[in-house]
Structure formats: C-alpha cells, structure tokens
Amino acid sequence: MTPRQxxxxxxxxxxxxxxxxxxxxxxxxxxxxxxxxxxxxxAYPPVFFPEHIAWKNYADVLASNRFLTYFINxxxxxxxxxxxxxIVGVPAGYGIARMAAHKSAIVILIARIxxxxxxxxxxxxxFQWLGLLGTLVxxxxxxxxxxxxxxxxxxIGYFExxxxxxxxxxxxxxxxxxxxxxxxxxxxxxxxxxxAFILAVIFSWNNFVFGIVxxxxxxxxxxxxxxNMISFDQLSWGPLAAAALIVTFxxxxxxxxxxxxxxxxLTAGAVKGG
Amino acid sequence: MSALTQSTPxxxxxxxxxxxxxxxxxxxxxxxxALVVVLAIIIFPWVFTIWMSLNEWKVGSATTFAGFSNYLRxxxxxxxxxxxxxxxxxxxxxxxxxxxxxxxxxVVFHQKFPGRGFLRGVFIxxxxxxxxxxxxxxxxxxxxQLGVLNYLLSLVGIPAQLWVFHPATVIPSLVLVETxxxxxxxxxxVLGGLAAIPTEPYESAQIDGANIWQVFRFITLPLIMPFxxxxxxxxxxxxxxxxxxxxxxxxxxxxxxxxxxxxYLYSVAFSYYDLGYGSAIAVVFFLLIVALAxxxxxxxxxxxxxxxxxxx
Numbered sequence: 349m350t351p352r353q354x355x356x357x358x359x360x361x362x363x364x365x366x367x368x369x370x371x372x373x374x375x376x377x378x379x380x381x382x383x384x385x386x387x388x389x390x391a392y393p394p395v396f397f398p399e400h401i402a403w404k405n406y407a408d409v410l411a412s413n414r415f416l417t418y419f420i421n422x423x424x425x426x427x428x429x430x431x432x433x434x435i436v437g438v439p440a441g442y443g444i445a446r447m448a449a450h451k452s453a454i455v456i457l458i459a460r461i462x463x464x465x466x467x468x469x470x471x472x473x474x475f476q477w478l479g480l481l482g483t484l485v486x487x488x489x490x491x492x493x494x495x496x497x498x499x500x501x502x503x504i505g506y507f508e509x510x511x512x513x514x515x516x517x518x519x520x521x522x523x524x525x526x527x528x529x530x531x532x533x534x535x536x537x538x539x540x541x542x543x544a545f546i547l548a549v550i551f552s553w554n555n556f557v558f559g560i561v562x563x564x565x566x567x568x569x570x571x572x573x574x575x576n577m578i579s580f581d582q583l584s585w586g587p588l589a590a591a592a593l594i595v596t597f598x599x600x601x602x603x604x605x606x607x608x609x610x611x612x613x614l615t616a617g618a619v620k621g622g
Numbered sequence: 623m624s625a626l627t628q629s630t631p632x633x634x635x636x637x638x639x640x641x642x643x644x645x646x647x648x649x650x651x652x653x654x655x656a657l658v659v660v661l662a663i664i665i666f667p668w669v670f671t672i673w674m675s676l677n678e679w680k681v682g683s684a685t686t687f688a689g690f691s692n693y694l695r696x697x698x699x700x701x702x703x704x705x706x707x708x709x710x711x712x713x714x715x716x717x718x719x720x721x722x723x724x725x726x727x728x729v730v731f732h733q734k735f736p737g738r739g740f741l742r743g744v745f746i747x748x749x750x751x752x753x754x755x756x757x758x759x760x761x762x763x764x765x766x767q768l769g770v771l772n773y774l775l776s777l778v779g780i781p782a783q784l785w786v787f788h789p790a791t792v793i794p795s796l797v798l799v800e801t802x803x804x805x806x807x808x809x810x811x812v813l814g815g816l817a818a819i820p821t822e823p824y825e826s827a828q829i830d831g832a833n834i835w836q837v838f839r840f841i842t843l844p845l846i847m848p849f850x851x852x853x854x855x856x857x858x859x860x861x862x863x864x865x866x867x868x869x870x871x872x873x874x875x876x877x878x879x880x881x882x883x884x885x886y887l888y889s890v891a892f893s894y895y896d897l898g899y900g901s902a903i904a905v906v907f908f909l910l911i912v913a914l915a916x917x918x919x920x921x922x923x924x925x926x927x928x929x930x931x932x933x934x
Contacts, residue, residue, distance in 0.1 A: 363730045368741050370802055371748050377770060378759045394770050436655040443652030452653075459664050461911050463863045465887050466904040467663065469897055470670035493663050500656060525648050554752045556866045561892050571754040575870055578758060585762050592755035603750040607743040610750065614807065615814045 375600075381589035382406070389585040405590035415591075417566065418573040424484050425569055426552040429491030433499045433548055438541060441503020442529055453504065459497040464557045467493050472561060482564050490558045495548040498613075502547065505616050506540030507533065543613040546606050550599050570595040671901045679898030692902035701878060701886060702903065706910070708793065709862060709882040713914075715797040716804070716861035717854055723801065724808025724853065725846070729838065731809065732816045746806040753803070757870035760799050761786070764871070786872050789879035796880060799867050804860065808853040815849030816842070851922050855915060862911050883907050 349357075377396075381389060385402045388395045409415055444452050467490060475486040510533065518528045559572035568576065574591050603610060678688040696702050731742055748756065763769050764785035772782040785795040823841045832840070865884045868874065874881035874889070881889075887907060891900030 360730065360733055360735060363726075364735065364741060367727045367730055368745055371744055374759070374802070375747065377763070381759065381762060390768055392768060392773070394768070394773050432659075436659050439652040440656030443649040447649045447653075449653075455660055455664065458668075459660075461859055461908065461915070462664075462668070463884055463887070463904065463907060463911075464865070465884060465891065466671055466908065467667045469891050469900055469904065470667040470674065471663070472892075473670075473897070489663065492659060496656065496659055496663070526651075529652065550750055554750075554754075556752075556754045556870070557888075560869075571752055574752075574758065575754050578761070578870070588758060589762070592752075592758045596752040596755040599750055599752060600747055603747055604743050607739070607746070610746070611742075611810055615810050 378589055378593055381585055382593050383590075384586055386584060386586060402586050405586040406594070408587050409591045409594060414573070418568050418570050421484060421487075421563075421567055422553060422569040422571075425487045425491055426549055428484075428488040429495045429552050430545060430548045432488070433492060433495035434541065434545060437496050437499030437544070438503050438534070438537070439529065441500050442507050442533055442537075444500070445504050445507035453501075456497045456501050459493065464493065464555075468558065468561050475562070481562065482567065484567050486562045487558060487567065487569065490562065491552045491555060493558075494551050494555055498548050498551065499544040502544040502613055502616065503537070503540060506537055506543070510536050539609075542606075543609045543616075546602060546609050547613045550602060550610075553599055554596075671904055674898055675901035675905050677898045679896075679901070681895035681897060685898070688898065692899050693906070695899065696902060696906060701881070702883070704878065705881050705883045705886040708880060709884075709910075712793050712797060712800075712864065712868075712880075712882055713858060713861040715794065716800045716864070717857045719797065719801040720805040720808045720857055721850060721854055724805045725812050725850065727805060727809040728812035728816055728846075729842070731813055746810065748803045749806040751803075753866035754870050756803065757799070757867050760867075761871050764795060786880070787876060789876055792872060792876065792880045796868055796871060799871070800861065800864060803867070804857060808857065811853040811856075812846055812849050815846040819845045851918075855918055858914055858918060859911060862914065883910070 380396055380398070382405055383401050383403070384395065384398045385400060385404075388398045388400075443449075471486070471490055475481050475489075480486050514532050514536075515528050518532050519525075523531075554571065555569075556571040556575065559569045560575065563569065563572050574588075574595050577588055577591055675692055676687065676689060677685050678691075679685045727745065731738065731745075763771050764787070766772060766782060766784050766787060769785070771785065775782065783791060786792045819842070823845075824837065827837050827841055863884055864882065865888070868880055868882060868885055869888070872880045874885040883903065884907070887900055887903045890896050890903060
C-alpha cells in the first residue's frame, strides 16, 4: 500500500466514524439512561457505565398494568390500519399501474403534502357525531391517511416494473382480470408488498399527532402513552428512557432486519407519513 | 415475440399501444375500494376544512357563516405571523444542514469498506425510530445542569448552553434533532444518485490529475443535482410540517419562541377548540407549502437555464 492509499484509508474510516457516531452514541446513551438508577442519572459528570444496573426500570414499565393495554392498542391500530391499507391499496396500485393513470398520483401527492392536523379537525368532528370517540376505530381510520398513500405509491411503482407477458398470456387463455391479478400478478408482487407493509407498519406505529387528539385514557397508543409519562414524572429519567426504548425497539429491530426493503421503499417513493 | 419484448424494454411499450382499445374500464374495480377510502379520509376532510374555514365554528357553540373573516383575522394575528417566521427559519436550517451532511455521508457510503451494510443500517436508525421516544431522550440530553450535551461541550471548553430552554437557541437546538433524524433520508436519495453515475468522467478526471475536491465539485455535484433537488423538496415538505419533535420537546416554548404554524394550528384547534379559525390556518398552511414548493421548482428552473446559457 502506498502512503497515499494509507492516508485515504484513514480518511475514509475517520469520515465513517464521524458520520455514524451521532446515531450510535445516541442509542447507547438511551440504553445507558434506561439502565441506571436515579442517583446515577442525576450525577455530574454523567455516568456512562453504571456500577449497579437498574433492570427494575424495565420491570416497572412492563409491569404497570396500563402498559399492556397501550401495547395492545398500538398493535390493533397499526395492524388494522396496515391490513386495511394493503387490502385496498395493493389492488389500487395494480389498477393504476395497468391503466397508466398517472394523474391519480396527484391525490397521493396532496396527501403527502397535507399536514396531519388538517385531517384531524374535520375527522374529529365526524367521529364525535358518529359517537366513535373513546373507541379505537377513529384511530384505525385516521391512520389510513398515513398507510394508504404509502401502500398505493409503492405498489404503483412495483407493478410498473413487473413483466406484462405472463398476464397477457393468462388473459389470452381466458382468465378474468381478477384471476390474473390473484394468481399471476400478486405472487410476483410479494417483495413489493413486503416493502409497503414494513413502511406502513413503521410510520403508523410511530405516529403521534393523531393519538394525542383522538385517544382517551383507555385508547392511547404507545407513543402517546410515553408522551404522557413526561408530564407526570419529569425527573425519573430511568423508567422514562426504558419506556421510550421499549416503544421504539420493535421499529429499530425491523430497521436492522429489513434494511434492504426500507431503503428500497424510501428511495423509490420517498414517502413519510404524518 | 415474448422473448423479443423481454430483451428490449422499449418494445414492450410500443406494442402496448394498439392494445389500448381492449383495456379500458376493466381495471376500474381494482381501484374503486381505494377510491372510496381516499374520498372519505383525504378528499372529504379537505372539502369540509374549506367549508369550516368560512364559518365561526367553536366546539360547544352554534356555528354561523362568516365568509372570509377567519382569513382576515389571520392577517392581523401577531402569533400567526410570528409562527410563519419561526417556521421559515426552522425549515431553512432543516433543509440546508441535512442536505450538506447527507451529501457528505452519501459520498462516504458510496465507497466500499467492510461493515458498510451494517453501518448504513445503524445510520438510518434515527429516521425510523419513534419520534416521540427520540424527543424524550433529547430533552434529557438538553438539560442545562444534568444533560450530557453540556458535559460534552465542557470537555472541549465551550460554556454550558441553555439549548431548548432559551428563546435564542431553541430553534437551532430543535434543528439539531431534526438534522440528526433526517440526514439519513438525504443520504439514501443521494446514494441512489451516485449509484447511477457512469465511471467514465472519473477516469478522465484522474488522467487529468484532478484532486478530490475538484472531482466532487465539477463531476459529482452536477450529476447528483437532480437527486439533491428531490431530497431538498422532500425535506422542505417534512420540515415545514414538523410536529412530533417540537411538540414533545418544547410545545412551542419557551413562551412562543419555537411555535411554528403546525404547533399554533394544534393550539387553536385542539386547545382553544376554535375549529373555524383552525381550518383557515390549515388552508393557508397548505397553500404556503405549495408556494414554497413552487418557489423551489422555479429556482431549479432558473438554475438549469443559467447552467445552459453559461455553457453556451
């Protein structure tokens, strides 16, 4: 290796270190906060590696009887909104791609630009009139604002790249459009559906703004529940950090294991909910 | 025939044309369910918002038609005007910083080095993590006495800051979080651009003896410009609407020093329950985002024109 190459190598690794360390240090610090007793969290200079590990912070969060409720709420809202979005969005993406109806993408664009709060005002009134507030239904419905555009957008892009020949052959053999979709297009589209599913799950799980308005005491999702913890005990950092980590852990896990799909989805559609 | 169309993508397009007469309405059933959902949750709210913005509409009292009075009220609402200023300041910083850092990160991640896939996964974690959970930890890190940020500053001899607890530093501090969170998205988009660049210009630059900076400035940068523009546009749209981070960390405070339009909209609609006025804010807010996007498009067009005319 020439000196020039060695300098280049060092420069590269230094750059990598500079770029990645804010993310690594942040999550390590989050972990550290969540595993420390209050004495260590209130210490100055800060303690990075505590002598005594406070597993208790996690036990307390998980054992609090409401946590399970909020976790199930999050599962129902995210699961429901994602499932419904896939049911209506995958066929729609297929139809739009095959009809080459590119103008319909404008609606998706408008949905992408509109601030989430703008949906909340009219839908809040609607749910009030329908007497649905206090159940999880309003949140599932309003999360569709996030999930449906993601699914449609990604599926349009995906179906545009899948080959037409098989579908045409099936049509000539007398299959209906629905049969072609069900037995030819859909199996090929599985990777695209996976991308849409993962992104819809993440952005729905992370959503906060809809919950703070629509959720009552019993219908909070996890992000809202964590936010409410702040106002109650500002100073007990350990349990708070533990709760924050528990809430975001499933998403981080998904990011690590489905990185390829996430990158593909984000760069293709560059969508984000809310 | 099918072998032929597979080998050349252009051919697939050309023989799709005569088939068009066979196609039309048969794909509509696929779209109808989504159309119903989109009408209900996107179009209906928009129409209803516009109607509400023309009314005096407060929760718990009768609604009366008010014409454009809500919009007129906006023009003389100092809190709204201040919020526009905060939003523009916040947005400008939250577009520029991630663009610069994200481009740098993309150039680095475009190199080959061991562990690249894993480190890229780590790098994009801030963007996927739950914003409220992130905001909560940042709030602890911003703490003036016990926060780790002031400790880190003290290590390099910089005096302690008040971060989000002082009106002068609150917006830059929030932008720090936003930048940390969203630089990865810019990186991913630019990385896609870098992957599409052919190698020939680099080879000839190497022969001509160009240094790293010259290569970046005169070859890479012009070629990734379209991607930077897309990234900038997306970043603008998201930064203008930024809610979770600001709301969870400062709620618009101290005082109203970090109150952006979106935060003010929340207060009007769901703290004061002034839904008519809130709807007017929502409409103006949307138009503002569209206007900003139009300005960016216009600037991009101008840039392209000057590039072409300076080449000639």
